[in-house]
Amino acid sequence: MPGRLPITAYSACNGLGTTTEAVLDSLFAGRRGLVHVAEEYGVSTWIGEVPGPLPALSAALSSFESRQARIAQLVTLPMLDAIEQTKRRWGAGRVALILGTSTAGIAESERAWIHQRDHASLPAGFAIERQHALHATVEVVRALTGVRGPGYVVSTACSSSGKVFASARRLIEAGIVDAALVGGVDSLCQMTLRGFAGLEVLSAEPCRPFSSERRGINIGEGAALLLVERGRHPSQGEFDHLGVELLGVGESSDAHHMTAPHPEGTGARMAMQRAIEAAGLEPSDIDQINVHGTGTSMNDATESRAIRDLFGPERSQGDLALVATKGYTGHMLGAAGATEAVFVLASIQRSLLPAGVGCDPIDASLGVHVNQTLRARASQRVLSNSLAFGGSNVSVLLGASE
Amino acid sequence: MSEPLGAWLRGVGLWSLGYPSFPAWVDAGMPEDLDPAGDQAPGKPSADLLHPRLRRRTSLLTRMIVTALAEAAGQGGAAHEQTRYIVVSSWGEIETTVDLLRQLAVPGGPISPTAFHNSVHNTATGYLSIASGNHWPSTALAAGPHALEIGLLEALAGLRAAEGPADALLILAEERLPAPFTRADADPSFALALHLARAPGRATHPSSLDLRIELRDSPSASAELVALDTLPSLVRTIQPLLRAIAAGSGHAAIALAQQLDAPPNRAGVERTWTLHLHES
Numbered sequence: 001m002p003g004r005l006p007i008t009a010y011s012a013c014n015g016l017g018t019t020t021e022a023v024l025d026s027l028f029a030g031r032r033g034l035v036h037v038a039e040e041y042g043v044s045t046w047i048g049e050v051p052g053p054l055p056a057l058s059a060a061l062s063s064f065e066s067r068q069a070r071i072a073q074l075v076t077l078p079m080l081d082a083i084e085q086t087k088r089r090w091g092a093g094r095v096a097l098i099l100g101t102s103t104a105g106i107a108e109s110e111r112a113w114i115h116q117r118d119h120a121s122l123p124a125g126f127a128i129e130r131q132h133a134l135h136a137t138v139e140v141v142r143a144l145t146g147v148r149g150p151g152y153v154v155s156t157a158c159s160s161s162g163k164v165f166a167s168a169r170r171l172i173e174a175g176i177v178d179a180a181l182v183g184g185v186d187s188l189c190q191m192t193l194r195g196f197a198g199l200e201v202l203s204a205e206p207c208r209p210f211s212s213e214r215r216g217i218n219i220g221e222g223a224a225l226l227l228v229e230r231g232r233h234p235s236q237g238e239f240d241h242l243g244v245e246l247l248g249v250g251e252s253s254d255a256h257h258m259t260a261p262h263p264e265g266t267g268a269r270m271a272m273q274r275a276i277e278a279a280g281l282e283p284s285d286i287d288q289i290n291v292h293g294t295g296t297s298m299n300d301a302t303e304s305r306a307i308r309d310l311f312g313p314e315r316s317q318g319d320l321a322l323v324a325t326k327g328y329t330g331h332m333l334g335a336a337g338a339t340e341a342v343f344v345l346a347s348i349q350r351s352l353l354p355a356g357v358g359c360d361p362i363d364a365s366l367g368v369h370v371n372q373t374l375r376a377r378a379s380q381r382v383l384s385n386s387l388a389f390g391g392s393n394v395s396v397l398l399g400a401s402e
Numbered sequence: 403m404s405e406p407l408g409a410w411l412r413g414v415g416l417w418s419l420g421y422p423s424f425p426a427w428v429d430a431g432m433p434e435d436l437d438p439a440g441d442q443a444p445g446k447p448s449a450d451l452l453h454p455r456l457r458r459r460t461s462l463l464t465r466m467i468v469t470a471l472a473e474a475a476g477q478g479g480a481a482h483e484q485t486r487y488i489v490v491s492s493w494g495e496i497e498t499t500v501d502l503l504r505q506l507a508v509p510g511g512p513i514s515p516t517a518f519h520n521s522v523h524n525t526a527t528g529y530l531s532i533a534s535g536n537h538w539p540s541t542a543l544a545a546g547p548h549a550l551e552i553g554l555l556e557a558l559a560g561l562r563a564a565e566g567p568a569d570a571l572l573i574l575a576e577e578r579l580p581a582p583f584t585r586a587d588a589d590p591s592f593a594l595a596l597h598l599a600r601a602p603g604r605a606t607h608p609s610s611l612d613l614r615i616e617l618r619d620s621p622s623a624s625a626e627l628v629a630l631d632t633l634p635s636l637v638r639t640i641q642p643l644l645r646a647i648a649a650g651s652g653h654a655a656i657a658l659a660q661q662l663d664a665p666p667n668r669a670g671v672e673r674t675w676t677l678h679l680h681e682s
Binding site for chain 2: 042091092093102106109110112113114116117122127128129133134135138139142148149150151152153154155156157163166167170171173174175176190191194195196197198199200251252253254255256257258259266267270274277278388389390391392394
């Protein structure tokens, strides 16, 4: 049986704020982090944008200049003290660095393409391996943290930074590393805003997951990082952590369609089921789910179906707490999984369920009940779902330490 | 590492514009350049696993991946619906992505929904799972100069985990960087597929390679140094492994990653691995 992996630190920034404290204060105060999109994008929708001018990159990282790198730096700096402790505990080479991203720095290539069209050359200082490449985000965080274990990006669209927990867990269990800095970073760009507009799933209003008035998704940007560690040090024994542990992760493929979820929610159900099995638990042990809940009619219907099938119709409308948070941040795509893991962690730590902004009135035909108002709830074991293009699904199971 | 990570290498598949299979590349004398030689016309990957209706929507990258993967799976006997797919690529669906950049450069212009969903890094694994009815997890990774090493770590750690399938197909693939991002040092278009498994396969599939591979920590592995501002070459990284597979006998110890040379702004890694390959 795989071990429980304690989480020792976390950090997040997104439309709700530039610091973890600001993000969580807004979440538990029921304040949305969405703004109407700027005209330059040519689409009418709301977005979750990291507020204010983003601090410049440190001099050593200036060649990685991009909004993506600045967001990565913003989320990493508050983690440095905790990462130093982890490196001291296990050795810098025994800490992996696994990040999810879907956009990487594509916004820089959008500008570069136009520059070469107009000037017959790429912009000065543009290098695709530093501005645009998926892996560049890992290099930025590696340079800031000095983490020296295996470093890579998982890029499976909207499940990317949920699947980093699965990779970390496998590497720790195989004895390759003892800890992992995992997370996700995504940045606003034309590609995702206009791409989702082309798929006709962008909502012109703030998104309303699980509401009968839902009209589609909002895109968000931001980042989240978490430190996951082996539970016990061979010589130092137990060490301080946050009282929340990674219990299991389940992944699956829909094998159905590139963009549409399986109509019966098969893949989503399998991912949740596998996460529960990986932790040696039963569905009845789960008391909360952070739903994927994008606010498209199709996602919310198939995800509800998966939840009803696995947990039964009674629990789905009763004591199983369902929390939808994309109304706060928008859909952060490659950063959604890690961000929502942070929300789950904070929810367990504070024994609070955040209100479901925009979820009212609940679509009764879905047969599930999504939490609507802030309320006290001491959840012990919580799943967090991320479902993606290509039918790539993941469910991350976090739990309070026993 | 407590004990070395290991597996059986049962099949290999290779597809490039110059060489449509691993044996074709071996027969040509194992050239380092995978592009067509001289006046030879570039090939087209058949990607037979995909239904024509799916196939006609796919890129060169996805077709190369599907074609190389079918070769590896056929040799070692991997059941397509019972395998974990792992794709590692630096640039992924870069031709589709750059075509979208052209569309995006027109303010307010239409964006092809098909091109958009085909631009994600996990496009090939998505199509593969649909074509084969495979519900196992698959993944799509990027690891810069460490692509081979990271792909093997993911594949072998996955085979060791109790909850996954007993077979993995690891694919390393790139599309050559298209204009305006063309680079003289960019890799050519190619896909390499390796069928890795918990058990050898010759009992049921006589063509199975059944080479035992083990990944060992080797702090002193002499990885090739790549100058700063040069793109690391995945095609060069895989050459020693391809040659060892072609030799098919004896023992080979292979360093897995290229190291970036004295980078002022790139922190290095501390861990390096050597892949040991030997006959069963």
